[in-house]
Amino acid sequence: MQLFLICTIAVLVAGCSEQTGPEVGVILSDYPVPEGLPPIPVPPDNPITSEKIALGRMLFYDPALSRDGTLSCASCHRQSHAFSDSLPVSHGTNNQVGLRNAPPLINVAYARAWFWDGRARSLEEQIMAALTSPIEMGSDTALISARIMAQERYHQAFRQAFGRLPSARDAIRALATFCRVLVSGNSRYDRYRRGDSTALTAAERRGMQLFFSQRTGCATCHSGIHFTDFDFHSIGIHSHYYDRGRYYVTGDERDIGKFKTPTLRNVALTAPYMNDGIFPTLDDVLEHYNIGGKLFKNKDSRIRPLGLTSAELADLRAFLEALTDSTFITDPRFAKP
Secondary structure, eight states: OGGGOOOOSSOOSSSSOSOOSOOTTOEEOOOOOOTTOOOOEEOTTSOOOHHHHHHHHHHHTOGGGSTTSOOOHHHHSBGGGTSBOSSSSOBOGGGOBOSSOOOOOSSGGGOSSBSTTOOBSSHHHHHHHHHHOTTTTOOOHHHHHHHHHTOHHHHHHHHHHHSSOOOHHHHHHHHHHHHHTOOOOOSHHHHHHTTOTTSSOHHHHHHHHHHTSTTTOHHHHSOTTTTOOSOEEOOOSOSSOSSOBTHHHHOOGGGTTBEEOOOOTTGGGSOSBSTTOOBOSHHHHHHHHHHTOOOOTTOOTTOOOOOOOHHHHHHHHHHHHTTOOHHHHHOGGGSOO
16 A cells, blocks of 8 residues: 555655655645645645635636636536546637647646646646637636626625735636645545545456556556656557647657646546547547557657456456545535535
8 A cells, every 4th residue: 555655745746756845936735635635735925715715616617707708617627527528629719629628627736737738837827828828718817807897796705815806817816726625535446545445346456456556557657646647648649649749848859749647536527538538438548558559759668558358457447437536526615606
């Protein structure tokens, strides 16, 4: 069970590390989290408060933040899907088709970079980019400020949260606060890890052993308590990448086709899968890894044929399904107010 121990109180790095405290510019919140998860890291200028959470929740479900007034954050990040989308790639304002699958908003506070290519350096920056992207919400700060100023309900909410009238800047800070508390850590796997030997079935336990084995290597990238190393890899989804992923951020050709490792928490709820939503089911994902992916010059060397039997693949899928946290997707604190 040592594999599951947290090695740092600020999980902003891949897997376990030798760090003993948060990264520079980050403080740790005392907001309650499920047993086994570290404190939520937050920027010093945006601490978590109940007033900001409540305001961020209101804004998260408000379509007025989008340019055409039809799209809210929740349109592409639905609680029933662990705050992900059910489309291969999301649709923005005026039904524009996006480029990538909307990743789930699960434990995003612990990340060290945001978006599939990691171009955002903070959650606030990621939210700002989504709000103003022409193929997402298509808005701008002036429009956002005007829209929320026009709603009387926000006047008191912003005063309670920030002590002043509504603004786009504070709206982004409130949205980031709400997203930071979308913490999941109460799956049956978590109960098993905490000592409940009856929480997993025999098939799920076999799948867990396969997942953490050297034979599959699943846990080398989907590592730690968050089931992600927060790093970027090419896993051979395509032989040619029209979307070059991390390369757009670094300009390094070795990063062509690399995308951030997604968390596997609640993975059974977040189909379709991969950055472009190419795999409709978990079975499709497992088959991709079992055959070793497609040929690509930057493909991670750990992606190779596994030779798993159909029974072993079924056990792996059973374990992945045991990562579902039903309390997370039904928690009224995260639902539309």
